[in-house]
Amino acid sequence: MSVETKLPYDQDYVSSFSDKRNEPNWMKEIRLKGLELADRLEMPRPDKTNITRWNFEDFKHSVDGDKITSANELPDAIQAFLDTDKENKNIVVQRNNSVAYASLSSELKDKGVILTDIATALKEHSDLVEKYYMKDAVQIDEHRLTALHAALMNGGVFVYVPKNVQVEEPLQAVFWQEDKEAATFNHVIVVADENSSLTYVENYISHNDNEKAVANIVAEVIAHDNASITFGSVDNFAAGTTVYVNRRGVAYRDAKIEWNLGQMNDGNTASENVTHLIGDNSFSYAKTVSVGRGSQIQNFTARIVNHGKNSNGLILQHGVMKEKSTGIFNGIGKIEHGATKANAEQESRVLMLSEGSRGDANPILLIDEDDVTAGHAASVGRVDPLQLYYLMSRGISQEEAERLIIFGFLAPVVNEIPIEAVKNQLTEVIERKVY
Amino acid sequence: MMAGSTLEIKDLHVEIEGLEILKGVNLTIKGGEFHAIMGPNGTGKSTLASAIMGHPKYEVTQGQILLDGEDVLEMEVDERAQAGLFLAMQYPSEVSGVTTSDFLRTAINAHREEGDEIQLMPFIKEMDKTLDFLEIDKNMAQRYLNEGFSGGEKKRNEILQLMMLKPAIAILDEIDSGLDIDALKVVANGINEMRSDSFGCLMITHYQRLLEYITPDHVHVMMQGRVVKSGGPELAQRLEAEGYEWIKEELGIEDETVGNNA
Numbered sequence: 001m002s003v004e005t006k007l008p009y010d011q012d013y014v015s016s017f018s019d020k021r022n023e024p025n026w027m028k029e030i031r032l033k034g035l036e037l038a039d040r041l042e043m044p045r046p047d048k049t050n051i052t053r054w055n056f057e058d059f060k061h062s063v064d065g066d067k068i069t070s071a072n073e074l075p076d077a078i079q080a081f082l083d084t085d086k087e088n089k090n091i092v093v094q095r096n097n098s099v100a101y102a103s104l105s106s107e108l109k110d111k112g113v114i115l116t117d118i119a120t121a122l123k124e125h126s127d128l129v130e131k132y133y134m135k136d137a138v139q140i141d142e143h144r145l146t147a148l149h150a151a152l153m154n155g156g157v158f159v160y161v162p163k164n165v166q167v168e169e170p171l172q173a174v175f176w177q178e179d180k181e182a183a184t185f186n187h188v189i190v191v192a193d194e195n196s197s198l199t200y201v202e203n204y205i206s207h208n209d210n211e212k213a214v215a216n217i218v219a220e221v222i223a224h225d226n227a228s229i230t231f232g233s234v235d236n237f238a239a240g241t242t243v244y245v246n247r248r249g250v251a252y253r254d255a256k257i258e259w260n261l262g263q264m265n266d267g268n269t270a271s272e273n274v275t276h277l278i279g280d281n282s283f284s285y286a287k288t289v290s291v292g293r294g295s296q297i298q299n300f301t302a303r304i305v306n307h308g309k310n311s312n313g314l315i316l317q318h319g320v321m322k323e324k325s326t327g328i329f330n331g332i333g334k335i336e337h338g339a340t341k342a343n344a345e346q347e348s349r350v351l352m353l354s355e356g357s358r359g360d361a362n363p364i365l366l367i368d369e370d371d372v373t374a375g376h377a378a379s380v381g382r383v384d385p386l387q388l389y390y391l392m393s394r395g396i397s398q399e400e401a402e403r404l405i406i407f408g409f410l411a412p413v414v415n416e417i418p419i420e421a422v423k424n425q426l427t428e429v430i431e432r433k434v435y
Numbered sequence: 436m437m438a439g440s441t442l443e444i445k446d447l448h449v450e451i452e453g454l455e456i457l458k459g460v461n462l463t464i465k466g467g468e469f470h471a472i473m474g475p476n477g478t479g480k481s482t483l484a485s486a487i488m489g490h491p492k493y494e495v496t497q498g499q500i501l502l503d504g505e506d507v508l509e510m511e512v513d514e515r516a517q518a519g520l521f522l523a524m525q526y527p528s529e530v531s532g533v534t535t536s537d538f539l540r541t542a543i544n545a546h547r548e549e550g551d552e553i554q555l556m557p558f559i560k561e562m563d564k565t566l567d568f569l570e571i572d573k574n575m576a577q578r579y580l581n582e583g584f585s586g587g588e589k590k591r592n593e594i595l596q597l598m599m600l601k602p603a604i605a606i607l608d609e610i611d612s613g614l615d616i617d618a619l620k621v622v623a624n625g626i627n628e629m630r631s632d633s634f635g636c637l638m639i640t641h642y643q644r645l646l647e648y649i650t651p652d653h654v655h656v657m658m659q660g661r662v663v664k665s666g667g668p669e670l671a672q673r674l675e676a677e678g679y680e681w682i683k684e685e686l687g688i689e690d691e692t693v694g695n696n697a
Contacts, residue, residue, distance in 0.1 A: 385491050386491075387528045387530055389489070389490060389491055389512055389528075390524065390528040390530070391528075391538070392511070392513040392516070393488050393489075393512055393513075393515075393522055393524070394516055394521075394538075394545070394596060394600060395517045395542055395545035395600070396513055396516075396541055396542055396545045397513050397545065398511070398513065400541065400545070401513075404530065404533050404537075404541065405530060405533070407532065407533070408530055408531050408533040408579070409532055410532070411531070411533075412532065
């Protein structure tokens with residue numbers, strides 16, 4: 001690329017950043033490789049959105065946050081995401097680029113469950129992290145942003161559930177970008193080993209309406225044979241943060257990955273959510289909802305690739321666009337040759353609340369196998385006047401009727417968030433963004 | 436709610452997309468009265484129902500609709516409902532993501548003052564009671580409004596809303612269509628349960644079948660966008676026995692419909 005500016009971070013900076021954090025050597029090598037690649041790889045090109053001029057390189061890279069001893073010391077805006085009455089036992093709260101608070105029940109610890117920040121994981125479980133870090137899900141050299149991510153990763157969590165362990169209670173991570181210019185280069189790894197199951201929920205929060213910041217996030221989610229992962233998120237970066245978020249799953253034989261993503265950022269956002277159904281009988285249901293407002297531009301690409309026989313990939317994308325916002329929804333189902341009896345379905349729908357907003361719903365099917373089933377649906381439009389009429393004919397005001405319809409439209413994700421406090425926060429964010 | 440409301444329809448003309456469907460309908464419905472409007476397909480019966488409620492596609496070009504003297508045509512759709520009107524629709528919309536229970540509670544509260552909202556427990560009690568009365572599976576309350584409902588379930592859901600919202604005047608647009616005989620009896624039971632001096636009802640149907648279970652006080656026949664004949668319950672029986680031809684002959688009508696299938 002010709003227009004790209006030179007990175008403000010060089011080899012010395014990256015080396016000493018890694019040394020300061022006492023990282024294993026393999027990690028430092030990944031960083032240096034990423035840095036070297038970042039200089040020559042191109043930006044990603046999400047379909048129908050040009051992100052090459054977005055700010056991905058102007059930020060403060062390393063900002064520590066104060067540690068606290070109990071979740072009660074967090075400000076109300078952050079505590080709101082915690083089910084405090086249940087004493088969240090399984091949680092990591094990250095403040096800027098360091099851990100403010102972390103807790104894991106002794107019961108889960110005894111079973112070998114790991115829920116810890118990525119820096120601690122690199123110290124205590126280096127081999128395990130190395131096995132998954134940018135190996136089978138996301139590659140360092142995909143494009144400039146994955147390379148930059150590898151070079152400058154500065155936070156995130158590592159979740160591991162061993163074979164045959166079922167974790168009933170949700171594991172939670174709260175990522176709070178407290179400093180208004182701090183960059184979030186989070187790396188999240190969630191692994192469910194054979195025959196295990198877990199639910200993970202993460203929240204991103206910032207309040208930089210004017211100050212510029214960058215989030216470059218990678219999540220790698222691995223479900224081994226017959227494992228089951230439910231991954232929920234509420235992303236709520238403020239308007240000043242440009243977001244690239246790449247959440248990728250790999251499901252092996254009989255494994256299941258469900259995504260429930262509430263993508264409620266206020267800044268420009270490029271979101272990639274890809275799941276590889278490697279194993280036979282593997283399953284994924286990728287759901288995402290979003291509300292766009294102001295003049296933000298957002299691109300949501302959800303892709304499920306069926307490799308395994310009898311694998312089943314479902315995509316649901318619902319977006320509400322108001323004011324002058326733009327929302328592009330690409331729902332892509334890809335069935336590879338040999339994936340007999342596979343099924344791929346995509347549903348992309350955009351609800352437009354204003355004349356000035358732009359919405360685009362593109363369900364795409366790419367099929368290289370004959371013996372499969374597939375289907376897709378798409379719509380872009382205003383609130384249905386007949387639905388409004390029906391609700392209003394029962395005495396409900398137009399405003400309240402629209403509210404019911406909009407919340408109903410976003411319910412496929414809201415209803416699936418397993419932590420009551422997070423679900424309430426998502427509802428509040430929607431309320432705030434829509435009204 | 437006011438006891439014994441009166442709905443007056445005077446010389447009502449209604450167009451849809453420039454085509455005149457109703458050509459001067461006159462009708463008065465009082466609390467305590469059950470009226471039936473009958474007539475073949477395409478004579479304007481459903482248009483009348485939709486125009487009274489304020490369907491966005493129908494344009495009133497002439498005439499008046501008054502509820503206790505208040506100008507209904509000046510009211511928004513929600514205001515008409517709050518004034519006491521209810522329409523059980525022939526094709527109710529599906530609203531994904533909104534449970535039947537949440538919708539019902541919102542609707543009930545829309546009829547109440549702020550600060551006087553119905554409490555959760557009394558609401559659930561009343562809903563359960565009504566669901567039982569209408570022989571509706573309780574889990575329908577948690578299903579999304581009309582989504583994936585069978586034709587019969589949709590009709591029962593309309594009557595569920597009728598019974599819980601207790602309007603002054605209800606219009607039932609072909610509430611009997613698509614119902615088997617058992618479902619028809621259940622729905623008729625619900626409507627009969629509403630009978631009182633403070634409840635007036637206008638049933639639109641082209642079968643006499645419904646009227647075997649709900650006896651109307653007044654029967655009207657619509658053709659060519661007008662009420663062409665009115666009478667008592669015996670009129671419905673004669674229509675059942677002899678069809679509509681004799682009325683057409685009596686009035687010299689060749690084609691009873693109004694341009695398109697209304």
